[in-house]
Amino acid sequence: MRQFIVVGHKAATSGDFTLDDMPGSAGRIDILARCVTAAFVTSFDIRRDTQVRLVLLGEPDPPKIIRFEGSELKYLNPDERSAGALIRKALQVKLGTEQRRSTKGVYVERAGLAEALRHSDESALFYLHEHGKDVRDVDLHANNAAFILGDHLGLFEEEEEQLSQAQRIRVGPIKLHTDQCITLVHNELDRLCST
Amino acid sequence: MRQFIVVGHKAATSGDFTLDDMPGSAGRIDILARCVTAAFVTSFDIRRDTQVRLVLLGEPDPPKIIRFEGSELKYLNPDERSAGALIRKALQVKLGTEQRRSTKGVYVERAGLAEALRHSDESALFYLHEHGKDVRDVDLHANNAAFILGDHLGLFEEEEEQLSQAQRIRVGPIKLHTDQCITLVHNELDRLCST
Numbered sequence: 001m002r003q004f005i006v007v008g009h010k011a012a013t014s015g016d017f018t019l020d021d022m023p024g025s026a027g028r029i030d031i032l033a034r035c036v037t038a039a040f041v042t043s044f045d046i047r048r049d050t051q052v053r054l055v056l057l058g059e060p061d062p063p064k065i066i067r068f069e070g071s072e073l074k075y076l077n078p079d080e081r082s083a084g085a086l087i088r089k090a091l092q093v094k095l096g097t098e099q100r101r102s103t104k105g106v107y108v109e110r111a112g113l114a115e116a117l118r119h120s121d122e123s124a125l126f127y128l129h130e131h132g133k134d135v136r137d138v139d140l141h142a143n144n145a146a147f148i149l150g151d152h153l154g155l156f157e158e159e160e161e162q163l164s165q166a167q168r169i170r171v172g173p174i175k176l177h178t179d180q181c182i183t184l185v186h187n188e189l190d191r192l193c194s195t
Numbered sequence: 196m197r198q199f200i201v202v203g204h205k206a207a208t209s210g211d212f213t214l215d216d217m218p219g220s221a222g223r224i225d226i227l228a229r230c231v232t233a234a235f236v237t238s239f240d241i242r243r244d245t246q247v248r249l250v251l252l253g254e255p256d257p258p259k260i261i262r263f264e265g266s267e268l269k270y271l272n273p274d275e276r277s278a279g280a281l282i283r284k285a286l287q288v289k290l291g292t293e294q295r296r297s298t299k300g301v302y303v304e305r306a307g308l309a310e311a312l313r314h315s316d317e318s319a320l321f322y323l324h325e326h327g328k329d330v331r332d333v334d335l336h337a338n339n340a341a342f343i344l345g346d347h348l349g350l351f352e353e354e355e356e357q358l359s360q361a362q363r364i365r366v367g368p369i370k371l372h373t374d375q376c377i378t379l380v381h382n383e384l385d386r387l388c389s390t
Contacts (some may be wrong), residue, residue, distance in 0.1 A: 020215065023274045030274040043347075043370040078372060079218045079225040080275035152238075172382045173389035175238040177273060183375045184382055187367045194368035 002050045002189060003123060003146035004182055005116045006035045009153050011056040013064050015092030019084050026084075027058040031151050033083035034179035038186070040070055041078045047186070053116045054087070063112035066090045066102075073105030113159055120146035125166035127155075128185070130175045132168030135188050142192040147185055149178045197245045197384060198318060198341035199377055200311045201230045204348050206251040208259050210287030214279050221279075222253040226346050228278035229374035233381070235265055236273045242381070248311045249282070258307035261285045261297075268300030308354055315341035320361035322350075323380070325370045327363030330383050337387040342380055344373045 010027035017026035022033060032054050039052045050070040057063050066087060076082060090102040099109035109115075117125075124141035126132075128149045148155075148166060155163075171184040205222035212221035217228060227249045234247045245265040252258050261282060263271075271277060285297040294304035304310075312320075319336035323344045343350070343361060350358075366379040 020276070023272060023277075034273075034275075038375070041372060042375075043372055077218060078229075080229075081215070082218075172385050174385045176378075177236060177238055180233070180237075180378045183371075183378045187379055190367050190369045 001123070001144055002047070002186070003053070003120055004035065004039050004050070004185075005053045005055065005113070005120070005146060005148045006032060006151065006178060007055045007113060007149070007155060007159065008032045008057060008151050009156070010058040010151075011054070012058050013056050013061040013091060015088045015090070017088065019081050019088065022080070022084050028151060029084060029087060030080060031178055032056070033080045033087060034177070035149070035182055036068055036076070036083040036086070037078060037080065038179035038182040040068065040073060040076055046070060046073055046076065050186075053119070055111075055113050055116050056091075057112070063110070064091065064095070065109050065111040065116055067099075067107040067109075069105045069107070071105070075103055114162060117148075117162060125163070126169050127160075127163045127166040128170065128178075128181050129168040130170055132170040135169045135171050135185065138167065138169050140188060140192060142189050145189070147182075149181060151178060196318070196339055197242070197381070198248070198315055199230065199234050199245070199380075200248045200250065200308070200315070200341060200343045201227060201346065201373060202250045202308060202344070202350060202354065203227045203252060203346050204351070205253040206249070206346075207253050208251050208256040208286060210283045210285070212283065214276050214283065217275070217279050223346060224279060224282060225275060226373055227251070228275045228282060229372070230344070230377055231263055231271070231278040231281070232273060232275065233374035233377040235263065235268060235271055241265060241268055241271065245381075248314070250306075250308050250311050251286075252307070258305070259286065259290070260304050260306040260311055262294075262302040262304075264300045264302070266300070270298055309357060312343075312357060320358070321364050322355075322358045322361040323366065323373075323376050324363040325365055327365040330364045330366050330380065333362065333364050335383060335387060337384050340384070342377075344376060346373060 022030035123146040217225035
């Protein structure tokens with residue numbers, strides 16, 4: 001299983017935003033939407049061995065985790081709007097104490113980064129960071145790895161403190177967008193799995 | 196200079212489509228929009244050493260080439276809609292025999308794949324293809340390379356015939372989307388340029 005955990009510090013936590021303005025009034029939900037696409041979409045297929053947890057920390061109702069399960073996922077097309085629509089649908093679900101399914105393969109619950117990390121206890125943990133070790137020089141434990149990524153704000157100090165078990169890695173010499181990092185991590189894992 | 200040439204076989208050639216339906220009525224303009232983003236956008240920066248030519252072959256007024264010059268490019272944000280808006284703006288320009296500038300760093304002209312390739316005469320040519328040689332085993336001529344990519348339909352036989360000078364390369368074991376291939380090619384070039 002490949003797991004990706006992405007923190008959206010400003011990401012809206014109610015589903016009343018417009019898909020026409022994901023970067024603005026939705027608090028950079030566009031970043032999270034592109035991460036979902038990068039994590040799951042290949043040419044005419046979906047990565048079934050992948051799980052994504054989006055940690056949404058923006059107003060008005062934080063925190064929330066939206067979990068995407070590749071093994072069950074439906075209705076995801078490659079365009080950004082499609083992933084944005086699945087996120088919005090999940091945020092429209094009324095939450096109690098239990099997680100709830102919004103669409104096939106998409107679950108939402110009241111939780112934050114600590115809870116997201118708890119689900120990765122059995123995995124090798126990697127924190128994508130510009131000053132990390134080159135991903136090509138690291139044993140990625142290809143069959144059971146979890147990757148934690150920040151948004152345009154990175155991760156805050158108190159969040160980094162929760163990642164003491166995680167190894168810092170970088171995907172290359174240039175600082176890239178979160179979704180681009182996911183594409184590059186997948187490529188490394190694809191290469192490991194095909195040899 | 197890094198050049199990317201992307202062929203959009205169904206891509207609309209008039210600027211009257213809605214940004215809300217790039218995958219549908221605009222003839223998969225969403226693919227081209229994501230390619231522009233992948234080619235230029237890094238974390239809080241634009242790749243100035245990059246040039247993109249989109250070859251648009253859909254109705255109602257084909258062929259057209261939209262050229263993006265990283266060295267001059269403005270108004271490109273990371274969301275898909277932003278790149279789509281620049282493409283649409285270029286398609287709204289009334290064309291004569293000369294190329295015209297639609298926004299800063301974006302030019303449009305009446306031309307097809309043959310003309311796009313003519314501008315890459317001095318470059319090492321690479322055709323992204325699932326049965327190509329692994330990009331990591333190829334001399335990429337990092338300072339002056341042109342990469343040709345198809346859309347969801349790949350390239351047609353008569354287009355491939357124009358690529359006899361191009362070496363076929365692949366980015367990994369799994370067939371990916373065009374924009375993901377661009378991200379992976381950039382990463383290889385970034386690594387070459389940083390050593």
